[in-house]
Amino acid sequence: MHLVEPVTAAAPPAFLKLQPRTLVHQVIDALVAGASEGLILPGDRIIEVDLAMKLGVSRVPVREALRVLESQGVVVNEPYKGIRLTPVTPERIDQLVEVRVALETAAATRSIRLGKNDGPHLETLEMIVQEMDSMAIRNDVFGFATADTSFHRTLCGFSGNAVLCDMWEMLARQMTIIFGLSTIGKPMASIVEEHRALLKVFRLGDVLDVAREISEHIDVEIHKIDLENIIAKRRSETLMAAGG
Secondary structure (H helix, E strand, O other), X not given: OOOOOOOOOOOOOOOOOOOOOOHHHHHHHHHHHHHHOOOOOOXXXXXXXXXXXXXXXXXXXXXXXXXXXXXXXXXXXXXOOEXXXXXXXXXXXXXXXXXXXXXXXXXXXXXXXXXXOOHHHHHHHHHHHHHHHHHHHHOOHHHHHHHHHHHHHHHHHOOOOHHHHHHHXXXXXXXXXXXXXXXHHOOHHHHHHHHHHHHHHHHHOOHHHHHHHHHHHHHHHHHOOOHHHHHHHHHHHHHHHHHO
């Protein structure tokens, strides 16, 4: 009698194991964090070798990180000027605001129509606002700006529109920097309250009211902050500290 070898079933396909965050991503996070806290300011030149030395890494991940950030509009690379953190001008702010208002109004409207302005969806946004509040108490500027970005990213995600989310994501790191710089000219507690007001209107589900609230939050409120003056003042303080 011949023994029949048992047939071994083929292993089912599986996801690849996630790898730890690469040095490139760590460099990106460090640069965005530094920019949001005013350690490096819009318009400042970024010298690859100096940044690598400050971060304790080789120039290779720094170079790749800067390429990623250039593709997202966080840095600009111009002939004879080198790589700089993208300047924040009134024109630039207007352009960012126009796109954000359009994207987030569309996202919120679609989310309401899908019934995602209540229950666990609303709880998720409320938890992020609580995180913002915690970061404000700790005076953690980058943590606060990151949570602010997470709030708006999550709201867009509720829309289920992948194209919209991809477009918003291209602005995310630019907005994190602006959110951080905004805290220099405006109390974090006030920004938290703006998000609570937006949540309240979002919960009620009137799309016209939500559109007005988003415009107020993104357009009107950002224009109350003189970012150019904030940047100029911080640059002056930095130069004085270096000279002293």
